[in-house]
Amino acid sequence: MPALVTGQLLGLDIGSVLEVTNCFPFPSRGGEEEEEVEADGANYQLEMMRCLREVNVDNNTVGWYQSTYMGSYQTAELIETFLNYQENIKRCVCIIYDPQRSGQGVLALKALKLTDAFMELFRNQNFTGEKLREQNLTWQDIFQEIPVKISNSALVSAIMTELESVSPATQSDFDRLVLSTNPFMEKNLEFLIECMDDLSMEQQRFQYYYRNLSRQQAQQQAWLQKRRTENMSRRALGEEPLPEEDPNNPIFKPLIEPSRLDSYLITNQISNYCSQINGFAGQSFIKLYMMDAVHENN
Structure with a gap:
């Protein structure tokens, strides 16, 4: 699996538009103590912001970016990072970039934020079934995708025009015509199966909780009946x-309901893999029909 990268997004929050005008990567350091890495990372960010301010570059933090492998990003760590950012930045975004998908001629780039209802529940760490039903919150209500518009400055556009090839087709056009789908499809199916196994384990955990809850309720009823007779x-x-x-009786001690956050995130990830497989399969059929027509004409 390729190394994942992450970095800071800089820009301006203007009205209903969040402009990302610059960015810089975070250093990747392995094998060091976590406290040292955090301290060095904080100093590095402050120094980068100071340098950018000196050259008159927007140095307002508006979020962060991170790469992903085959669209795997729905994790509790991502949500915690969102909360850490939103302590100081009300409207922050995370830009997700998938280099493997982009290598097939498609710009796999999306901007995400957390929904307000989900963030409120996450702050309270209250992901019980009853609370989720009260808020009418489903696994689809965790992330909200924000429309992205990419624009270049006039100078960059002029340079790109100079560098543009005279050929009517670009490398991305040829990448989209590649018929081989094995690497992408196999990895997506592999990750999908792993997620299904994880979801099955989550369901077993909830079944175990409800079995214990039913057993406890039966014991409580039997104890109450005996006490009333007495x-x-x-x-x-x-x-x-x-x-x-009797609060000292173990059967009256409330059982802690497992959090449903993990199952929500896993379900979200399963949906993402299914969408990727469905979209890629549709494109593959189009390529096959096109190649079949080319062979018939020849």
């Missing part, structure tokens, strides 16, 4: 009845 006997003898709940 209290009837005590009342008949003129004695004070005993309380019908």
Whole structure:
């Protein structure tokens, strides 16, 4: 798997438009202590911002970018990063770039943000089934994709025009005509199967919780029935009845419901893989029909 990269996005928040005008990468360091890496990373960012300010470049942080492999980005770490950024930046975005998908002649670039309803639940760490039903929050309500418009300055456009090949076709056009689909399809199917296994494990975890909950409720009912019978006997003898709940009894200790966040993220990732496979399969059929027509004409 190729190394993933990430970096800071700089720009301006103007009205309803968030302009990303510059960026710089974060250093990648392995094998060092986490505290040292965080301290060095913070100093590096401050120094980069100072240098950019000196050359009159927009140095306002508006989010971050990160690369992904086959569209695998729906993780709890991504959500925590969003929250850390939004402590200081109300409207921040994350730009996701997939170099493998872009290598096939398609610009695989998307800008994401978290929905307000999901962020509120995540701050409270309350992902129980009851709370999710109250908020009417589904796995589709985690991320919100923001439309992206790419534009160049007049100087960059002029340089690109000078560098543009006189050939009517570009390398991206040829990449889109490649018939081989094995690497992309195999990896997507492999990751899809792994996600299905993870989702199955999450379902087993919830089934185990509900079995224990049903067993506990049955034990509580049996204990209450026994206590009520005992209290009837005590009342008949003129004695004070005993309380019908005993907080010291283990069967009255509430069971902690597992968080549904992981299952939501896994379901989101499964949907992403299915969309990629579906889209790529459709393009492959078009290529095959086109090649069949070319062979018939020849």
